[in-house]
Amino acid sequence: xxxxxxxxxxxxxxxxxxxxxxxxxxxxxxxxxxxxxxxxxxxxxxxxxxxxxxxxxxxxxxxxxxxxxxxxxxxxxxxxxxxxxxxxxxxxxxxxxxxxxxxxxxxxxxxxxxxxxxxxxxxxxxxxxxxxxxxxxxxxxxxxxxxxxxxxxxxxxxxxxxxxxxxxxxxxxxxxxxxxxxxxxxxxxxxxxx
Amino acid sequence: xxxxxxxxxxxxxxxxxxxxxxxxxxxxxxxxxxxxxxxxxxxxxxxxxxxxxxxxxxxxxxxxxxxxxxxxxxxxxxxxxxxxxxxxxxxx
Numbered sequence: 001x002x003x004x005x006x007x008x009x010x011x012x013x014x015x016x017x018x019x020x021x022x023x024x025x026x027x028x029x030x031x032x033x034x035x036x037x038x039x040x041x042x043x044x045x046x047x048x049x050x051x052x053x054x055x056x057x058x059x060x061x062x063x064x065x066x067x068x069x070x071x072x073x074x075x076x077x078x079x080x081x082x083x084x085x086x087x088x089x090x091x092x093x094x095x096x097x098x099x100x101x102x103x104x105x106x107x108x109x110x111x112x113x114x115x116x117x118x119x120x121x122x123x124x125x126x127x128x129x130x131x132x133x134x135x136x137x138x139x140x141x142x143x144x145x146x147x148x149x150x151x152x153x154x155x156x157x158x159x160x161x162x163x164x165x166x167x168x169x170x171x172x173x174x175x176x177x178x179x180x181x182x183x184x185x186x187x188x189x190x191x192x193x194x
Numbered sequence: 195x196x197x198x199x200x201x202x203x204x205x206x207x208x209x210x211x212x213x214x215x216x217x218x219x220x221x222x223x224x225x226x227x228x229x230x231x232x233x234x235x236x237x238x239x240x241x242x243x244x245x246x247x248x249x250x251x252x253x254x255x256x257x258x259x260x261x262x263x264x265x266x267x268x269x270x271x272x273x274x275x276x277x278x279x280x281x282x283x284x285x286x
Binding site for chain 2: 007011015017096
């Protein structure tokens with residue numbers, strides 16, 4: 001095929017079509033509200049539970065619910081993500097990058113929690129999850145989601161506030177950040193999707 | 195100039211796929227406003243040329259066919275658009 005097969009008018013028409021398609025192509029970062037709701041609730045529950053066990057309000061055997069909750073959340077997330085991936089009509093490159101950031105952030109946090117437990121002991125483990133949640137939310141916010149920006153800031157504020165309140169309230173403040181910021185963002189996404 | 199991308203439909207398909215990982219067949223037909231038969235023929239050529247990758251699966255017992263741009267397709271698109279722009283510039 002040679003250049004002569006297409007003239008300047010056709011070239012202009014083709015370029016205009018490409019420009020129009022690319023201008024209309026605004027890949028929305030579909031975060032999946034249910035994941036945030038689920039993990040926000042789970043992380044807040046675990047944070048408060050550890051605190052209640054720590055102060056003796058609950059027996060240590062209550063901590064057995066933690067791996068059960070985590071396994072249930074992980075299983076649901078895997079099944080739901082697989083189902084969403086198959087049914088979604090368009091999966092953007094931004095979306096794929098988001099999942100990479102999500103898994104990397106949560107993966108590193110999980111390893112820090114499990115393998116670096118001497119460094120991140122006690123409430124520091126919950127604070128680590130707050131940091132991870134703030135990174136994920138602010139990453140979504142960077143792609144134009146105002147609700148995620150606000151939610152991310154709320155989690156960061158809860159982290160700073162938790163540092164300054166009385167030690168027996170630190171867990172509650174962190175959990176509130178997880179609930180309002182992370183789970184709250186999930187609820188807002190679900191409502192916006194309807 | 196790339197022969198495959200001289201077709202407006204095929205160029206449109208590649209442009210539609212540019213910012214996406216996977217796009218369903220029905221979504222491409224809707225976005226480009228072409229018939230399924232016409233789109234299918236154009237997509238076959240792009241798949242044969244390895245510009246586009248095809249994935250066939252079943253969702254709720256219904257077939258789902260999705261497409262994504264390969265590196266070869268992405269490079270060809272960039273070169274083709276650049277040549278179109280050069281042609282236009284030379285003509286004006």
